[in-house]
Amino acid sequence: MKALVARSYGPLEELSTVDLPTPVPGPGQLLVRMEAAALNAVDKVLVTGAMRDAIPVTHPFVPGVDISGTVEAVGTAVTRFRPGDPVIAWNSVASGALAEYALINDAPSAARRPAELTPAQGAALPTGALTAAALLELVDAPQGSGVLIVGAAGGVGSYTVQLAKQAGLTVVATGRAGDEAFLSGLGAHHVLDYRAVDIVEETRRLLPGGADVVIDLANAGPGLAATAAAARPGGRLVSPLGGPPSFDREVTALYGGTRATEGRLAALAAQAAKGELSIPIDSSYPFAEARQALIDFGARHVQGKITVTF
Template sequence: MKALVAHTYGPLESLEFTDLPNPVPGPGQLLVRMEAAALNAVDQVLITGEARGALPVRHPFVPGVDVSGVIEAVGAGVTGFGTGESVIAWNGVHSGALAEYALVNATAAAAVRPFGLTAAQGAALPTAALTAAALLDLAGAAAGDTALVVGASGGVGSSLVQLADRAGLVVLATGRNDDQEFLAGLGARYPIDYQHTDIAEEALRLVPGGVDVVFDLANAGPALARTAAAVRGGGRLVSPLRGPAAFERGVTAVYGGTTTPEGRLASLAALAVTGELRTTIGADYPFAEARRALTDFATKHIRGKVTVTF
């Protein structure tokens, strides 16, 4: 099979298309013929080795954690999935989506792709929606609470705005000037242009005293203090990145990432197929241009998800 491969840690430009043996599903695994994949920030750090201490990979390494395709074969002991079914999955560090075939664990990280959801829409869903839902869980927010989403125009951010609005939160969301209408359409009560506005100052103007929770998807480390300034005393900052455990005024921080509770991916896919959870695809590339897709994703502002179709 053809695969986009990193033979060692290095820059994105070092990726090569390589012929690899077709994978064979082991116990509890699915062999998926790929129809679409989606790109994520984690792909870059796995390829370059930036996170090798916490997230090492084995080479040759095939990137791509978001899988959408058709099951070609199932391994021993698999239940709930059958040959010929369309499936979506979050593959985690295992990755493998940027190849003609991928192995997927038949766990809660995979779900049957419902009729009406295209292959690309299915690929755009797992990491973005699962991560957004996990961060919303960590926030412990209740209907009527105010929430600021920093980095709202990307894949995780656009899902988080929608899920937070669906949960009854009053959402402030940051994006570029030309993202404002898009964010409002997702459910943001107050879109904020981060290019021309100080985010914390604007949030405090809109919500005097501070928001109940900030979801910061863009900053890490000491830089998080700038957005923590928008949180009310005793409130909470939630991030998929890493930083201080607490900030001034008793603002606490909670850090977490993608989780796959039983049935959640299927439930999110059901929302997507009815349009209650929009999957925005800002750019789509053919598989032959997958390396360019990764470099563009790393260097350009692209609204929503970047997908690769086969």
């Protein structure tokens, strides 16, 4: 099979398309013939080695965790899928999405792709929507709460805005000047251009007393203290990137990441199939241009997801 491969840690420009043996599904695994993949920030850091201490990879390494395709073969003990099934998955196996075939687990991280969704739409859903749902579950904010979403136009943010709106929260979303219509269309009540205004000050003006919850998808580590200042005393800040255990002010820090609980991916896909959840695709590249897709993903502003089709 053809695969986009990193032979060692290094810049994205060193990725190359090579022939690799098609993987064979082991017990509890499915072999998926890829129809589309979607890109995530983690793909880049695993290629460059920026996170090699926390998440080392083995080489040759095929990047990509968002999978959409057709089940080609199943290993023993697979109960949920049969060959021929359309499937989407957030991959948790060391077999990347940017290849003609990928292995996934027969697990809640995989779901049948509804007929209403194109392969690219299916690929653009798992990481973004599962992460958004997991972060909102972590904060468990009651209806009517005010939430500031920092980094709202990206792959996770564009789902977080929609699911927060569905949960009855008042959404203040940050993006660039050109994101206003996009973010309002997803359900944001207020859109702030993070490059033009002080988002803490503006949030405090829009949500008097401060946000009940800040979901920061852009900053990490000590940088989170700045956005935590937009939360009211007793409020919460949640991040998928990690940071200090607490802040000077009375704001609780919560850290979490992508999680596929039983049935959640299928439920999100069903919502999308009914048109209740929008799948924002910024742009799509053919597999032959997958390396360029990853380079562009890091270099320009994106509304939602970038997909790669096979």
